[in-house]
Amino acid sequence: MSEEQTHSVLLLALGATALWLWWGGDALNYVRPGLVPLVGAAGVVLVALGLLPPLGLLRAQPAGHGDGSGDRHHHRSRVGWLLLVPVLVVLLVQPAALGSYAVSSRSVIPGGGDGQFPPLTAPVRGAVPMSMAEFETRAVRDPSQSLAGVRVRLVGFATPAEGGAGGYRLTRFVIFCCAADAEALQAVVAGDPTPRARDQWLEVEGTWVPRPAAVDDPSPPPPVLKADLVHPVAQPRPPYEYSVQFSG
Amino acid sequence: MRSTVDPGGAVPQVVAGVSRRRRIDGRLVVLLVLIALSTRGMLAGSLDPVALRTWTTVFVAIVVQALPFLVLGVLVSGAITALVSPAVLERLLPRSPLLAVPGAALAGTALPGCECASVPIAGRLTARGVQPAAALAFMLSAPAVNPIVLVATAVAFPGQPRMVLARFLGSLATSIVVGLVWSRVGDQAWVVRTRERLAGGGGPRWLAFTSAARHDLWDAGGWLVVGAAAAATLQVLVPRSLLLAVASQPALAVLALGGLAVVLAICSEADAFVAASLREFSLTARLVFLVVGPAVDVKLIAMQARVFGRRFAVRFAPLTFVVAVVCALVAGRMLL
Numbered sequence: 001m002s003e004e005q006t007h008s009v010l011l012l013a014l015g016a017t018a019l020w021l022w023w024g025g026d027a028l029n030y031v032r033p034g035l036v037p038l039v040g041a042a043g044v045v046l047v048a049l050g051l052l053p054p055l056g057l058l059r060a061q062p063a064g065h066g067d068g069s070g071d072r073h074h075h076r077s078r079v080g081w082l083l084l085v086p087v088l089v090v091l092l093v094q095p096a097a098l099g100s101y102a103v104s105s106r107s108v109i110p111g112g113g114d115g116q117f118p119p120l121t122a123p124v125r126g127a128v129p130m131s132m133a134e135f136e137t138r139a140v141r142d143p144s145q146s147l148a149g150v151r152v153r154l155v156g157f158a159t160p161a162e163g164g165a166g167g168y169r170l171t172r173f174v175i176f177c178c179a180a181d182a183e184a185l186q187a188v189v190a191g192d193p194t195p196r197a198r199d200q201w202l203e204v205e206g207t208w209v210p211r212p213a214a215v216d217d218p219s220p221p222p223p224v225l226k227a228d229l230v231h232p233v234a235q236p237r238p239p240y241e242y243s244v245q246f247s248g
Numbered sequence: 249m250r251s252t253v254d255p256g257g258a259v260p261q262v263v264a265g266v267s268r269r270r271r272i273d274g275r276l277v278v279l280l281v282l283i284a285l286s287t288r289g290m291l292a293g294s295l296d297p298v299a300l301r302t303w304t305t306v307f308v309a310i311v312v313q314a315l316p317f318l319v320l321g322v323l324v325s326g327a328i329t330a331l332v333s334p335a336v337l338e339r340l341l342p343r344s345p346l347l348a349v350p351g352a353a354l355a356g357t358a359l360p361g362c363e364c365a366s367v368p369i370a371g372r373l374t375a376r377g378v379q380p381a382a383a384l385a386f387m388l389s390a391p392a393v394n395p396i397v398l399v400a401t402a403v404a405f406p407g408q409p410r411m412v413l414a415r416f417l418g419s420l421a422t423s424i425v426v427g428l429v430w431s432r433v434g435d436q437a438w439v440v441r442t443r444e445r446l447a448g449g450g451g452p453r454w455l456a457f458t459s460a461a462r463h464d465l466w467d468a469g470g471w472l473v474v475g476a477a478a479a480a481t482l483q484v485l486v487p488r489s490l491l492l493a494v495a496s497q498p499a500l501a502v503l504a505l506g507g508l509a510v511v512l513a514i515c516s517e518a519d520a521f522v523a524a525s526l527r528e529f530s531l532t533a534r535l536v537f538l539v540v541g542p543a544v545d546v547k548l549i550a551m552q553a554r555v556f557g558r559r560f561a562v563r564f565a566p567l568t569f570v571v572a573v574v575c576a577l578v579a580g581r582m583l584l
Contacts, residue, residue: 004462009278011462013281014469027312030308030312030313031309039315041316042318054455055462079467079471079474079554082469082473083469084277085477086312086473089304090308091281093304095307098302099301178309178310178312178313180309180310180479180483181512181514181522218528244524
């Protein structure tokens with residue numbers, strides 16, 4: 001096998017990994033949905049670069065000695081071998097979506113934006129479904145307390161309460177481009193007698209425990225949700241939210 | 249004695265030795281991937297240390313997120329090699345750096361790409377005979393001030409259009425100033441290595457294209473992996489609380505966010521949202537974060553060290569950092 005062929009195999013492996021992440025939907029664990037087709041496209045290009053002649057695996061066998069490209073490629077660095085690392089990590093470890101273990105350093109409360117809060121959407125089956133970002137923003141930043149008395153439905157995973165006081169926080173990550181820039185949105189769940197396992201995904205219905213808005217406080221405490229109906233659900237796809245701006 | 253003058257005996261031996269070593273390399277890849285496939289997910293259960301689990305997700309996320317932009321970048325750099333002859337570039341680009349550098353910086357604003365895409369492109373431009381100062385100005389401006397990034401910034405800072413303008417001016421000024429400074433004090437010898445290594449060219453265009461694209465993918469891709477690993481490690485190890493404690497000191501806050509931009513290595517399409525979430529910090533400090541990030545971070549330093557050489561990187565990174573901080577502070581003073 002010539003050096004070019006070895007590189008072709010590696011490009012093929014990398015491209016196939018990208019295609020697999022795209023096709024199986026696992027790419028959603030790492031990047032926002034808008035980027036997923038681009039990951040697939042990158043996989044196609046990588047596979048093509050690895051396969052197509054004159055340098056790829058599908059080239060005609062060179063008639064003479066040497067590997068055809070001859071003096072074209074100069075001495076190559078070995079650093080390209082590192083491209084094998086993400087391939088092996090994806091195949092061996094299959095990194096999951098970010099979970100409770102990543103929360104501590106990434107917790108965030110959304111800003112108030114321009115202070116305009118659109119009307120709530122209509123309730124479905126007795127509760128208003130909303131993103132964690134909308135719940136947090138209305139709870140913490142809306143001076144007119146649009147959440148007061150409204151029954152809401154939230155989806156997130158359980159994170160043990162800080163200080164080991166029992167109870168848990170409902171958590172959802174919001175990512176902007178990829179999981180490296182994730183921030184955790186959290187609400188304290190009160191009134192659920194059942195202990196919930198760390199990282200268990202839950203659908204929680206309940207009402208917000210009103211508190212005066214902290215419009216300009218950069219790090220207010222997370223809002224509290226008085227739960228009256230909690231049941232476990234499968235991890236939603238995609239697992240993240242993608243904007244701290246809920247309007248529009 | 250006789251064997252050394254006998255070419256018929258010596259040459260095949262060498263060829264056989266080289267190809268045997270390479271055959272092992274190639275089969276190693278196949279073997280590793282096959283093992284990985286057959287034991288899929290087996291390691292996941294044993295990765296209980298929480299930091300390691302976060303690390304793998306963040307690491308893969310950075311690589312996956314950068315991959316499309318890297319591929320786009322190497323396709324463009326392959327096209328430059330195959331289609332743009334040095335003679336054409338010489339005619340198009342003004343000879344004086346005073347004109348070429350701002351021209352290249354403005355040209356960069358038209359290419360929507362990630363910073364990982366622009367490093368190999370700049371390498372190819374230098375190899376094609378573009379003066380390094382202009383290629384570097386292009387490399388700095390392309391990821392920082394393209395339309396996608398500006399729209400993302402406007403979305404992340406609603407009701408604050410001055411933030412978008414300040415980012416545009418700060419980043420454009422950074423790329424022009426760094427380019428001009430480099431044209432004055434930069435030593436050709438620090439980048440000339442690029443020209444030797446990447447020269448290639450000639451022959452059928454398709455071969456030149458694939459050869460250049462594959463070469464750049466190999467190099468830049470490898471260093472992207474190094475940078476992603478470094479960024480993931482620092483994200484896991486440096487607690488956010490430590491950074492926030494710093495936010496209360498204005499001067500320290502500027503340096504801290506500048507340093508954070510270097511360390512986090514977030515792509516320029518995303519950094520505005522991260523900056524928007526750092527509400528503890530002043531707008532000016534967050535502007536520094538936005539101007540520094542696309543110009544210099546751990547991932548870029550690693551890639552530049554490969555494309556332009558280590559001697560280049562150790563001089564270019566500090567220069568860019570200082571210029572970016574100063575330009576952001578000036579833009580912030582004027583606009584925010």
